[in-house]
Amino acid sequence: xxxxxxxxxxxxxxxxxxxxxxxxxxxxxxxxxxxxxxxxxxxxxxxxxxxxxxxxxxxxxxxxxxxxxxxxxxxxxxxxxxxxxxxxxxxxxxxxxxxxxxxxxxxxxxxxxxxxxxxxxxxxxxxxxxxxxxxxxxxxxxxxxxxxxxxxxxxxxxxxxxxxxxxxxxxxxxxxxxxxxxxxxxxxxxxxxxxxxxxxxxxxxxxxxxxxxxxxxxxxxxxxxxxxxxxxxxxxxxxxxxxxxxxxxxxxxxxxxxxxxxxxxxxxxxxxxxxxxxxxxxxxxxxxxxxxxxxxxxxxxxxxxxxxxxxxxxxxxxxxxxxxxxxxxxxxxxxxxxxxxxxxxxxxxxxxxxxxxxxxxxxxxxxxxxxxxxxxxxxxxxxxxxxxxxxxxxxxxxxxxxxxxxxxxxxxxxxxxxxxxxxxxxxxxxxxxxxxxxxxxxxxxxxxxxxxxxxxxxxxxxxxxxxxxxxxxxxxxxxxxxxxxxxxxxxxxxxxxxxxxxxxxxxxxxxxxxxxxxxxxxxxxxxxxxxxxxxxxxxxxxxxxxxxxxxxxxxxxxxxxxxxxxxxxxxxxxxxxxxxxxxxxxxxxxxxxxxxxxxxxxxxxxxxxxxxxxxxxxxxxxxxxxxxxxxxxxxxxxxxxxxxxxxxxxxxxxxxxxxxxxxxxxxxxxxxxxxxxxxxxxxxxxxxxxxxxxxxxxxxxxxxxxxxxxxxxxxxxxxxxxxxxxxxxxxxxxxxxxxxxxxxxxxxxxxxxxxxxxxxxxxxxxxxxxxxxxxxxxxxxxxxxxxxxxxxxxxxxxxxxxxxxxxxxxxxxxxxxxxxxxxxxxxxxxxxxxxxxxxxxxxxxxxxxxxxxxxxxxxxxxxxxxxxxxxxxxxxxxxxxxxxxxxxxxxxxxxxxxxxxxxxxxxxxxxxxxxxxxxxxxxxxxxxxxxxxxxxxxxxxxxxxxx
Numbered sequence: 001x002x003x004x005x006x007x008x009x010x011x012x013x014x015x016x017x018x019x020x021x022x023x024x025x026x027x028x029x030x031x032x033x034x035x036x037x038x039x040x041x042x043x044x045x046x047x048x049x050x051x052x053x054x055x056x057x058x059x060x061x062x063x064x065x066x067x068x069x070x071x072x073x074x075x076x077x078x079x080x081x082x083x084x085x086x087x088x089x090x091x092x093x094x095x096x097x098x099x100x101x102x103x104x105x106x107x108x109x110x111x112x113x114x115x116x117x118x119x120x121x122x123x124x125x126x127x128x129x130x131x132x133x134x135x136x137x138x139x140x141x142x143x144x145x146x147x148x149x150x151x152x153x154x155x156x157x158x159x160x161x162x163x164x165x166x167x168x169x170x171x172x173x174x175x176x177x178x179x180x181x182x183x184x185x186x187x188x189x190x191x192x193x194x195x196x197x198x199x200x201x202x203x204x205x206x207x208x209x210x211x212x213x214x215x216x217x218x219x220x221x222x223x224x225x226x227x228x229x230x231x232x233x234x235x236x237x238x239x240x241x242x243x244x245x246x247x248x249x250x251x252x253x254x255x256x257x258x259x260x261x262x263x264x265x266x267x268x269x270x271x272x273x274x275x276x277x278x279x280x281x282x283x284x285x286x287x288x289x290x291x292x293x294x295x296x297x298x299x300x301x302x303x304x305x306x307x308x309x310x311x312x313x314x315x316x317x318x319x320x321x322x323x324x325x326x327x328x329x330x331x332x333x334x335x336x337x338x339x340x341x342x343x344x345x346x347x348x349x350x351x352x353x354x355x356x357x358x359x360x361x362x363x364x365x366x367x368x369x370x371x372x373x374x375x376x377x378x379x380x381x382x383x384x385x386x387x388x389x390x391x392x393x394x395x396x397x398x399x400x401x402x403x404x405x406x407x408x409x410x411x412x413x414x415x416x417x418x419x420x421x422x423x424x425x426x427x428x429x430x431x432x433x434x435x436x437x438x439x440x441x442x443x444x445x446x447x448x449x450x451x452x453x454x455x456x457x458x459x460x461x462x463x464x465x466x467x468x469x470x471x472x473x474x475x476x477x478x479x480x481x482x483x484x485x486x487x488x489x490x491x492x493x494x495x496x497x498x499x500x501x502x503x504x505x506x507x508x509x510x511x512x513x514x515x516x517x518x519x520x521x522x523x524x525x526x527x528x529x530x531x532x533x534x535x536x537x538x539x540x541x542x543x544x545x546x547x548x549x550x551x552x553x554x555x556x557x558x559x560x561x562x563x564x565x566x567x568x569x570x571x572x573x574x575x576x577x578x579x580x581x582x583x584x585x586x587x588x589x590x591x592x593x594x595x596x597x598x599x600x601x602x603x604x605x606x607x608x609x610x611x612x613x614x615x616x617x618x619x620x621x622x623x624x625x626x627x628x629x630x631x632x633x634x635x636x637x638x639x640x641x642x643x644x645x646x647x648x649x650x651x652x653x654x655x656x657x658x659x660x661x662x663x664x665x666x667x668x669x670x671x672x673x674x675x676x677x678x679x680x681x682x683x684x685x686x687x688x689x690x691x692x693x694x695x696x697x698x699x700x701x702x703x704x705x706x707x708x709x710x711x712x713x714x715x716x717x718x719x720x721x722x723x724x725x726x727x728x729x730x731x732x733x734x735x736x737x738x739x740x741x742x743x744x745x746x747x748x749x750x751x752x753x754x755x756x757x758x759x760x761x762x763x764x765x766x767x768x769x770x771x772x773x774x775x776x777x778x779x780x781x782x783x784x785x786x787x788x789x790x791x792x793x794x795x796x797x798x799x800x801x802x803x804x805x806x807x808x809x810x811x812x813x814x815x816x817x818x819x820x821x822x823x824x825x826x827x828x829x830x831x832x833x834x835x836x837x838x839x840x841x842x843x844x845x846x847x848x849x850x851x852x853x854x855x856x857x858x859x860x861x862x863x864x865x866x867x868x869x870x871x872x873x874x875x876x877x878x879x880x881x882x883x884x885x886x887x888x889x890x891x892x893x894x895x896x897x898x899x900x901x902x903x904x905x906x907x908x909x910x911x912x913x914x915x916x917x918x919x920x921x922x923x924x925x926x927x928x929x930x931x932x933x934x935x936x937x938x939x940x941x942x943x944x945x946x947x
């Protein structure tokens with residue numbers, strides 16, 4: 001059932017685009033159904049089960065990583081919050097959004113829900129990390145899509161949360177290496193937590209940092225209010241059940257292993273209480289209702305983190321219960337603020353004070369939810385706040401610890417009561433607006449004194465349905481908290497790591513916690529009554545350094561550091577770009593040779609007379625390339641070296657590699673011809689002071705390469721891997737061509753990665769060429785009256801040959817593709833042959849504009865990557881990604897590797913076509929230039945010569 005629940009969320013993702021286009025904003029209504037169905041499946045899977053429910057699907061069996069799902073009480077609580085509140089937000093969005101298509105919004109929201117569901121159900125650390133990062137990306141895209149003004153906040157949010165993701169990744173690696181497994185339940189049960197203090201402390205710090213960034217804890221809290229530029233449904237889900245709750249879940253999940261670790265407790269308690277106080281104080285200074293709620297979220301999360309840091313059974317139980325209460329009242333409040341903003345056109349307290357607010361249902365529901373947040377009796381927030389205070393009063397440690405912790409929590413609660421009242425009064429149009437300090441300027445123009453105050457009424461009943469239901473649930477659970485006993489028991493048991501029996505009640509007698517609550521309510525009421533004076537006192541209060549400024553400073557510093565390091569290997573200067581790696585290679589080789597005591601004897605005689613002939617040809621090509629003065633001659637003589645290496649591969653018996661090298665050389669020359677037309681004809685001679693260091697580095701790199709080949713080649717027997725490929729490759733993969741089977745079977749994941757990189761490279765070429773002004777083509781030096789000046793007349797021979805060779809190249813390309821698994825060939829070589837045929841057609845064209853092939857090269861490249869990844873997904877039919885599958889058709893054995901090779905073929909062919917179509921097309925400057933004229937050196941080319 002766990003898999004079905006996850007698939008239900010993925011079904012919503014798949015349906016988001018078509019439903020969004022057909023139903024527009026109303027797509028939220030049907031999209032909420034799969035989420036509710038998933039919640040029902042989760043409840044059915046957990047109901048009546050004493051032990052956690054688990055399901056495992058093979059993912060990367062060779063690495064021991066599986067798509068493992070596990071449902072215990074803690075996962076039950078968070079999964080229900082994710083799915084139920086997610087469904088409520090989708091229903092709410094159906095009225096909040098404007099008319100039109102909102103497919104991308106619904107896709108991101110449902111993907112957010114799916115990622116959170118996977119995160120809390122995951123029983124594998126790698127899967128948990130992947131889901132964690134998906135939530136980061138979803139939040140980034142949801143925030144950034146709110147408009148140009150949201151781009152910077154989205155980037156700042158991404159930077160902070162990605163930094164936390166790196167911390168989590170480090171923790172995952174450390175845990176897997178230490179315990180020898182990636183299964184989360186097994187990792188938490190490993191004795192290493194009690195036997196190795198260094199391991200435990202390291203993981204505790206890394207997990208805490210990861211959770212702090214996600215849950216906006218000090219010193220990483222600044223991104224959360226900054227993200228309020230997102231629309232209300234996004235903010236609601238992010239604050240109540242998704243992004244920030246991921247950090248709380250992570251802390252609770254690792255509490256059984258880390259609750260006794262001192263650094264864990266001190267980090268969480270200190271950061272949590274500081275965050276709680278800062279957030280509460282910040283909320284009192286806000287004049288925007290949504291910003292007020294953002295700071296209140298920071299404050300409430302701080303209390304939760306502090307309770308988890310206390311680590312006792314009572315504290316973890318209180319944290320689970322308050323997590324539920326917080327999700328309910330925070331989702332309700334955000335949606336109601338969205339209703340106010342939607343109907344009144346503003347969230348500013350001063351502007352609302354200038355209006356006649358007639359919203360009894362909205363304000364009444366907001367009052368209930370805000371009272372729950374403030375911990376007023378008869379509401380669920382009071383029950384959870386009492387539990388927190390009880391836990392803080394019983395915090396372990398010296399006698400001053402519970403006093404200090406409880407005092408900080410009580411001070412936070414007093415401020416919570418004050419800003420909760422500020423929220424309700426502001427929503428009712430009776431806020432502190434006109435007495436607020438002038439520095440808080442409204443974002444919209446208020447009503448003029450001569451204009452009658454605008455009236456604001458409740459929204460449509462369908463608009464209010466979700467938040468009003470949330471307020472009612474908060475009230476019902478406050479009056480009858482025992483309804484949460486089962487869920488609270490399940491969640492607390494999962495957080496504690498042992499069976500816990502939870503009994504929630506409104507009245508526990510005259511307890512110290514009740515006394516603290518009474519004091520909180522009294523002082524909070526005083527602050528509300530003196531709110532105008534409080535406004536004047538809190539107005540000047542502000543931290544001397546803004547968290548956002550720190551994030552921006554770190555961002556600028558990182559970019560500056562990257563720029564400084566990038567200058568060392570500036571890709572725009574080939575000499576500088578190659579110098580550092582070449583010199584490093586020489587240094588490493590020298591160091592290794594000095595440490596080598598002796599070399600094993602050669603296995604046989606690896607040299608033959610023909611080798612020296614080939615070496616002489618390569619040397620001749622290299623020397624000629626170094627001494628070349630024109631770019632055309634440099635391309636030609638470099639090709640000599642390349643073709644000689646191809647011939648050498650043939651001599652050594654590597655037919656596949658030789659064919660690949662040969663075709664790459666041919667296509668490289670064709671592409672270079674297109675570039676040479678836009679570059680000066682001759683190189684500018686470099687001064688001696690530049691040539692000498694370049695020559696030293698080049699000779700050093702060459703000697704290092706020679707030394708490596710001499711030391712490592714021919715001095716050992718065949719490796720275990722090569723022996724396995726030669727003896728077992730055909731039986732395992734069904735292919736006799738070892739090179740091809742290595743590429744598309746044994747190392748198919750590497751090939752898929754290279755395929756993706758190739759596709760990205762083609763996309764980058766397309767973007768760069770289309771977005772930048774091309775250097776003009778050098779005018780032809782041939783006189784227009786010359787017999788060879790007419791391109792059409794002089795391409796007759798090539799066009800005639802192309803008619804014969806073109807179809808032959810297509811047939812040969814198909815043959816090489818189909819036979820690649822058994823004989824020399826394969827997708828890459830076949831695509832190069834097809835690309836060579838396309839090159840011939842381009843050469844036969846009398847002009848760039850009349851080139852005959854205009855296929856959608858980017859579509860071909862993308863299709864190739866999709867086919868390659870799709871064939872990998874088909875491997876799950878046999879248990880793992882990219883597992884080889886086979887089927888016999890009419891006696892012929894078809895392998896899934898052939899489909900993968902087709903993907904390689906299309907992607908490579910797409911990149912080849914992109915090179916010809918983009919680099920061969922004339923630019924706008926070329927179209928305006930006369931056909932003939934004196935050659936001029938472009939500015940960019942002059943810079944290149946200067947280098």
